[in-house]
Amino acid sequence: MDINCWIRTSFIILFLTTLSIPVAGHADIYAGQIDTNFGTGGIVDVHIPLNHNDERHDREDVRVFDVKQDVNGNFFITGIVAHGNRGGPLWSWNTAYLAKLTPMGGLDATFGNGGVVYLQEHDANQGEHPRMAIQSNGKIIVAYGVSGENNGLGFMRLARYNSNGQRDETFLGEEALSDSIWQSLEDSPRNGQLVISRIDDILALNDDKVAILTDGRIFQLNENGSLDNAFGEGGYAFLNMDASSDGRIIPFEANGVGKILVL
Template sequence: MDKKLTHIALIIVCFFNLNLKPSAGALDATFNPVGTPPGTVRYPTTSITLTGRALAVQTDGSVVIVGSVSTTSNAALVRYTNAGDLDPSFGSGGLVSTIIGTNSAFFGVAIQPDGKIVVAGFGTLAGVDTFLSARYNTDGTLDASFGTGGIVTTPIGATAAAAFDLLLQPDGKIVAAGRSGGITQFVVVRYTTTGTLDGTFGTGGIVTTTLGAATSGNAVTLQPDGKIVVGGQSGSPATFTVVRYTTLGVLDTTFGGTGIVTTTIGGSSTINDIMMQTTTGKIIAVGQRNLVGINNFTIARYNLDGTLDATFGSSGITTTAIGSSCQAFGAAIQQNGSIVASGSSQQPTTTFTLARYTINGTLDTLFGSAGVVLTPYAGSGTSGIARRVVIQNNGRIVAAGVFDNALGGARYFGDSIIIDVCA
């Protein structure tokens, strides 16, 4: 009799266990279980204040977030373990702060196959903002085999310049993209694996494309054929702008006829992230549109010839109103082609926000609440911005940016899963 009761009890437990499962978009509480809420991290502000700009995930699940130290104007990296703890084996208690000129910040980060960390941003030297790249060893020390003591600064003419994103080519070369020319030019710089300018690319490793006022190359991606695609804005009002270069750094005239494609989406618009959707082989550009003072998440999908893909969203474009206003700063593509966009929305305070779209640009109602996830941080302040987002190998979603005016991040379940203790 006791054995029968035990079996019945086990069946009941298993039944309820199978029906209590984390939903897609739910915070992963195994990542910093003591966070507020669990599943989130925020760098303590007892002595310094950090701002998060971008992130990368290592093969062991550790999360590297880059940005700057607001209180000292130094570029910075922070590493969290897969469990969401500051990694004591990295820098000083998980933090690396690097003085580069009088002011510096990192905006892009990538992990090499050997685990070394490559970053890009800007450093202010002699009063002028300069393209900046650096490489760190896995313990957070600068890699002396890269540039000068691990750092490379690249003046782009005599005017201010900054790198906002970077990528690693399959051959190990580093491509950084940003702006120069007093905010009139897209700029792309390619470095060798040792940090020297790649003379086979553009002019001495540098390519500039003048597009007029309010121009900025904000993100870069690589096509399978090696062509380089940069997304950003140009013109007044600012307009979605995509530029494609050949492997040698020449404007690719098979893209939009000139290598340059601008897309008017009403009001002003900006691309903040760009990537290849491998399931379709097409280009995804993510940012925001501002119409009558109100921002919307905005995504466009382009064919490889630069035309908008009419099968995506409405004639190639999707806009989403979240809260009273919202901005998308980053995006990542899941294995099935779904697009996870990260940013902020007014709820009414600025809130850490994710939205997921199906492969063809409609909000995915299986994610969060009608396709949207809001993550308020239970701190003393109110701000939250998800600057960038990545997909881990196990399908979990990691976003980073700012929580309560300090560097922070969160990890989410990518899909509904069943944790079956009765298997």
């Protein structure tokens, strides 16, 4: 049983994950008391529905990696559902998801399928460590790693969703990671996508540009997902730190002027 805690401006969200049901608690950070107006007595059980009908998948574990709140008070949750088969490995594959909760903690039925969208088209992909950011227009950008393809190498996928859970086809997403990046980074392209080992965080800037931190690099995209060539060297910058360390890199926007502080 794992407890993950995220602290935001005026509240704490606790997600207590056990099997397939995360439990959320809402508290006032100053008073230290549970907000009983949230859910039932300050607690809400969130059930992430299955995305398949195969009876062999008899074991599942829901994990939360990121939580954000929009200007209307809605909560967005992204994470993975780890699937297991009878007689097989404990967890056979992971599927990344995005869920929307109302300000009172219930799944928003107007979003996706009953409040949840799955970010992958088929179960063969392994969703890894998804992160998200909410732009000023209310659209949600999700970045997540994929493994289990390309001879086991991982790569990053980007997607943007409208407030109703529909994928925004105007966002370039993974296509923004062009061959020019590969040549600059002296990497080899894998089906046109950026090979990574992890995603540390994703940040929506004031002008709705997007900064992505991964493996000691910052990539900056324009609002539509194209590379911002004015940033760093053709849209990316290296961080002068050990990208292989276990410490998570956490960015945030400093002083409201579009600068990025990395911890």
